[in-house]
Amino acid sequence: MRATYRDFLELFLLFCGSLLIFTWGLSSQEVVAFDSRFYLFALEMWRHGISLFPTTYSRPYPDYPVTSTALIYFFACLYGGLNKLTAILPSAIAASLTVVTTYLIGCLHQKRLGFYAVLFLLLTIGFLKSARSISLDMYPTLLTAGCFYLIYSADLLQRPRRSRWIYPLMTLSFAFRGPIGLVMPAGVICVYYFLNLRIKKLVTTGIFAFLLLVALVAVLFAVAYYAGGETFLRDVMRMQALGRIDNYYRPIYYYMTASLGGYALSFPLACLVLLGVAICKFKNENMPHTRFLLYLTGWVLIIMLGMSVPGDKKLRYILPIVPALSLLAAYPLAMNVKQTYFCCLRAILGWLFLFFPALCLLAIELIYLYAHRAGIDYKIPFVSLIFFFVSAQSIALITAYFCRHALRFDVILTLATAVFLVFYLTVVEPVSFYYDKARDAIAAIEMLRLKQDAQLVFYKEQPDGLPIKYLIDSPVETKPIFIETPAALLQFSGPAFFVASAARFAELAHERFTIIATIEMGHVRLVVFQLKQKGER
Structure with a gap:
């Protein structure tokens, strides 16, 4: 009983410490970069209430399920307001639980392995950055690690009932990330059974996962049709399924090269560990827990190779490989492997960390x-x-x-x-x-616009791009207008503040406009301007 209490206290402190790291100083920070889109989802839900899909400009957005936004809304209600802390808190909690789960996986062999894996998880720049942002991919990361822990501990500790919980976890992963949220943990589970040569378990799990995917996709499409009709349903099909497959703009080896920097330190070190394992196998040298390393390698490869097939590739999509990478990276340091290759690797890392x-x-x-x-x-x-x-x-x-x-x-x-x-x-x-900061400049411009009772108009800007960042920094809710041609700009009636990138503004006849302000938004310069009144020079 005392050992159980001590273990629980250990996990609780690990969770709380991780959560503190992932949320430190967030409440006063400005929302920037890719977080802007998800913050706008939460902002609209905060203003208008729960919806079946996240919304932008009061219209449903087809690319993401509503689950993450609803969680943000829930925490905002508990806190009494929406800010960056309440927006990121759900992702930070998922990241902290991922830290705990990774520790538990390592502890199945040795507590030192779990401890080192946690350290490498925190040393992985891509994981830390995602943990301190609104990251939908953090949920499948947690649930993929959870599925692996359940099936691996079920075999190692002879507790087969644990493996029954993988299907609720896969369903939850779908709820947060759509089809790719279910496919990744299902792939990791199937590879585990394949490497164990448990063909019957592999086939049954694969069939159940496929049927679950079909059923959940049918529910998703039915909800999409109810929320926005046939047009919106087609958008959901394109954005969450078909569009990810045929949108080719990055090479098939993208994840291998991008992960070297994006998921450093764990990814490069994991590659070095696997190289060392291959060398030892070639020399017929015995190593401890090689089956465990094989399972972790299968976990990484099935996600990287599987996600390399669709043309739509973004590094955050393969975030679920990071717990496996951290365990691989921790292996030669925690297990004190005696082979010459790993002794040299430990010595080099020791000097680097020193x-x-x-x-x-x-x-x-x-x-x-x-x-x-x-x-x-x-x-x-x-x-x-x-x-x-x-x-x-x-x-x-x-x-x-x-x-x-x-x-x-x-x-x-x-x-x-x-x-x-x-x-x-x-x-x-x-x-x-x-x-990336622009909040103060945008707030000042918006106060001036509201004093003049002018409309907000974006010129040649896609609604899904820079306007989102502008709107989340506006002190009041605004429904902007989007125009695409110089003629529409010149014929616009009524007072208005026009916003365009500096490159687009340079294409216009400057003598027809009065520049109100220029602001830097990330790496883009925006120009805010008005039409000159008749007789104005």
Whole structure:
């Protein structure tokens, strides 16, 4: 009983610590980049109530299920208002549960493996970035890891009843992410049974998963038809199913190359681990838990190869491979494998992690010099960070000199993870937000527009693009107008504020317009202008 309580407390603290990392400082941050679209979904639901699909401009949006938006709405109701914290909280909770699930998978072999896997999960830039954003792909990541834990622990611990819960988890994954949300955990489960040569279990699971997919797709299409009629149904079919297959614009090897940077540190290190396993197998050298490594490799490959078939490829789609990558990356460090290849790999990583605070300190100094020369205020606490990184480096060096070998690597890797998290939260995010911020400028323009009782008109801008970012920063709900031709612009009646990219505005006859403001929105410059009144020069 005492051990069970201690294990539960351990998992609870791990969850709370992860959630704190994933939500730190969010309430005051501006919503930027891809989060803008999902924030607009939540904003419209907050203003108009629950709907069957997320909406933009009061019309249903076909590309995503409503489940994630409804969760945001629920947390906003609990909090008493909608802001970035309440919008990201559901994704952050899913990410924290993913951390706990990854730890549990590793603990099936050794607690140290679970602990190291958690550290590598936090060291994976793509996972950390998704955990601190409105990420629909975090839900299938959690549920795929949950399905793997259920079937693997069911076999390892001789508890076959656990595997019955995979179908509710697959259904839940579909509810959050649509068809691809079900396909990924189903693929991981089927590969697991295939590698175990349990053909009967493979066939029955595959058939049940396919029937479940057909039934859920039928429900999705029925709800889409009810929400928006036949036209909207076709949009849902195209956006959530057919359009993902025939939309070719990235090569088939895209995920392999993009993951090297997007899912570093785990992905490159996992590749090195698999290379080492292959070398050891070629030399007929025995290694512990090779079947477990095989299952993890199957988990990664079925998702990467399966998602490479559709033409529509985005790195966030394969986020569910990250728990497996972190477990693979942790393997040679946690299990203390004796082969020469892994001893060399451990030594290289040990030196890298030992001097990681010094590398961050160097990066801080370079950023400070650039910001000082350019006259930029990134809102980075340079003095505090320099003190922190110097202290962390000192502790790492003292640990390397005085501690015994096993404890030494534990402390150094934990310290490197803490340094990375601090660097990301206090340096990487402020720098990226500095270049994406537009909230204050848009709010000032909107206050001026409301004083003049003018309409908001976007010129040659797609409704699904920059206008979304503009609207979420507007202090009041606005229904904009979209026009596509210079003639429509010149013939527009009534007072209006026109918004266009600088490139589009350059194509117009400037003498007919008065520029109100120019603002930077990410990497795009927007021009806000009005038609000149008759007689105005």
